[in-house]
Amino acid sequence: MDTRPAALAEPVTRVRPGWTALLFLANFGLWLGFYAPIQVLLPRQAELLDAANKELVFGIVTGVGAFVSLVANPAIGLLSDRTTSRFGRRHPWTVAGALLGAAGLVLLAVAPNVLLMTVGWCLVQAGLNGMLATLTSALPDRVPVGQRAQIGGFIGISQMFGTVLGAVLVTVLVTSLPGGYLACALVVLAGAAAFVLRTPDTVLPAAWRPPGSLWQLPRRLWISPRRHPDFARAWACHFLIGLGNALGTLYLLFFLKDSVGHPDPDTGLLVLMGLYGVALIIGALGAGVLSDRSGRRKPYVVGASIAMALAALLLVFSQTWLAALAAAPLLGIGFGTYWAVAMAMLTQVLPAAQDRAKDLGVVNIANSLPQVVAPLLATAILAGLGGYPGLFAASALATLLAGVMVTRIRSVR
Numbered sequence: 001m002d003t004r005p006a007a008l009a010e011p012v013t014r015v016r017p018g019w020t021a022l023l024f025l026a027n028f029g030l031w032l033g034f035y036a037p038i039q040v041l042l043p044r045q046a047e048l049l050d051a052a053n054k055e056l057v058f059g060i061v062t063g064v065g066a067f068v069s070l071v072a073n074p075a076i077g078l079l080s081d082r083t084t085s086r087f088g089r090r091h092p093w094t095v096a097g098a099l100l101g102a103a104g105l106v107l108l109a110v111a112p113n114v115l116l117m118t119v120g121w122c123l124v125q126a127g128l129n130g131m132l133a134t135l136t137s138a139l140p141d142r143v144p145v146g147q148r149a150q151i152g153g154f155i156g157i158s159q160m161f162g163t164v165l166g167a168v169l170v171t172v173l174v175t176s177l178p179g180g181y182l183a184c185a186l187v188v189l190a191g192a193a194a195f196v197l198r199t200p201d202t203v204l205p206a207a208w209r210p211p212g213s214l215w216q217l218p219r220r221l222w223i224s225p226r227r228h229p230d231f232a233r234a235w236a237c238h239f240l241i242g243l244g245n246a247l248g249t250l251y252l253l254f255f256l257k258d259s260v261g262h263p264d265p266d267t268g269l270l271v272l273m274g275l276y277g278v279a280l281i282i283g284a285l286g287a288g289v290l291s292d293r294s295g296r297r298k299p300y301v302v303g304a305s306i307a308m309a310l311a312a313l314l315l316v317f318s319q320t321w322l323a324a325l326a327a328a329p330l331l332g333i334g335f336g337t338y339w340a341v342a343m344a345m346l347t348q349v350l351p352a353a354q355d356r357a358k359d360l361g362v363v364n365i366a367n368s369l370p371q372v373v374a375p376l377l378a379t380a381i382l383a384g385l386g387g388y389p390g391l392f393a394a395s396a397l398a399t400l401l402a403g404v405m406v407t408r409i410r411s412v413r
Contacts, residue, residue, distance in 0.1 A: 007089060007202040008354055011144050020151060022195045023138055024158045026094070029191025030131050031162025033101055033124065036170045036184050037108065038062065039163065039269065042121065043253050045177060049114055055254065055382070057114055059375035062250070065121040066371030072126040073368060077133035077361030081354060082209050088201025090134040090141070090357070097134070098192035101127030102185035109181035125368075131192060132364055137357040140347040141202070146292055148344035153288030156339030160280040160332070164273040171266045210354045223351060223362055230349045230411045231359070237301065237405040238346065238366035241308070241338055244398035246374035247391055248312050248331065251382070259319045259388045268321070272328040279329035283336030288344075296413045297345040298406050300337055305403030307334030312396035316389045334399075345412050 046057040076093055083089045104123025111117040143151050169187075170180035225232035252272070256265040287300050311331035314323050350359045381390045 005202075005205050005208055007141075007204040008208060011140075011142055013144065014147050015143050015151065019142070019199055020154055022198050023135065023151075024154050026131075026135055026191045026195035027155050027158035028162050028165075029098075029188045030128055030135065031159040032166040032169070033105065033128050033162075033184050033188040035159075035163040036166030036180065037105070037121070037124070038250070039167055039253065039273075040170050040266070041108070041177060041180050041184075042117075045108070045111070045117060048177070049117065055251070055379065057117075059379055061114070061118050061121050063372050063375045064118050065125040066368050068122045069125040069129040069368035070365050070372065073129040073133050073364040074358055074361030076130035077137065077357035077359075077364075078355070080134050080137070080357045084204050084206045084209055086203060089204050090137055091196045091201040094131055094134045094192055094196055097127045097130030097132075098188050099127065101131065102189050103127070105181045105185040105188070109178035128188070129364065129368065131188075132367075133357050133361040135195075136343075136360045136364060139343060140350060140356050140360070145344070145348065146295075148347055149291040149297070149340050150285075150288040152343030153284035153336070153340030155343060156284040156336050157281050159339065160277045160284075160336070164270075164277040167270055167273050171270065208354070223359065228349070228351050230409045231351060233405055233409045234342075234346050234349050234412075235363060235366050237402045237409075238342060238363060239369060240398045240402035240405060241305065241335075241342070242367050242370040243374060244308060244312065244395045244402065245335065246370040247378060247398065248308075248315075248395035250371075250374055251378060251388075251391070255319075255388055256324070260321050260324060262321060268324075272324055275325065275328040276332035276335075279332030280336035280339075283333035284340040285336075287337040288340035291341045291344065297341050297348075298409065298413060300341040301345065301406040302403045304334045304338035304341070305399045305406075307331075307337070308399040309396040309403075310334075312392045312399070315392040316396065319388055345406075345409070348412050349409070 042061060043054065043058050046061065047054040050057050076097065080089050080093045083092060085092050101124050104120045104127060107120035107123060108117060111120050139148055139151060139155075166184065169183055174180050174183045223231060253265055253269055256262040256268045260268075262268040283304070291297055291300050307330055311327040311334065314327040314330070346360070346363050350356060352359070377394065378391055381394060382388070386393065
């Protein structure tokens, strides 16, 4: 019999559609706050501040911000694991993260130079990665194993909607740069408020708080690959998928403008995101249901990595608008399949229930670290190692290596 408190026990009751919808809204706001700036606002602002060095400015801002996220995500996750507030472990940090992220977006709206632009994006990364740590923890905190791929699929769809509708928001509905940032801030706050105010958050009894003083917390962030090899392999798979995705999408707006020669790159980006989004929904929902029914995760991750690699390879051999139209849905169905199944798989290799948010924060580094590595790697490739064909080839290689890595995980089928 499991004698642990509800906050640490393995969930057995299936979550209801209303709870899933609220989690979806919170994640939608989170991802919109990330991707509308990355896809549209930050590149546009970099060009306004220094047109001659726009790629360098964009790379510096996103790279420094991603470094902040490497610390913020697991650190806030760890702190939430230790929180014994009467309001719960996760909700207080979700609120704090949303407020900090919104403050960063407001600063970006008025930033007159690259320095303040970088500071603003660092605040956004710190706040939204705090939200990401706590919202990701909702999966193992509240959802039984047999339902996780389906709920993971909805989380993946929320990321797609945040990406696509974020681009629509800041290119069609709100066309000014400051207005775009402020609109993103409002969406982040609204999504977080809806989830926090309408869902319960189980309280952790003080007696069950993880041991160790605050000074020992940095050491708790380390998870030994020798003691937990499957966690390390799943982390590596997640990192490689993130790296491949970042290499393939970070410079998409510049790719459409400078390589494809699209007459309206902003509209072209919306079209590609629309195709990507529809395919992602199909992949996420279909793979989530099938994976939960069969209890198998690895075959779906391997298939997803192959689909994403093929999408990148299309653009290696043809930098045309037609090739981009073909690659977008292929990337979408691959990423949707991966996100649904990977979230379930990752929660099944976590080392300890009392460290869920911290361990998932370490997992989320695999999402953030590519944002540090990819701009540096992409800059070198674009400057002299193959240009855009070389960039997409690197994307394909990373995703194929992810498929190889997942086959080495032993505790998950």
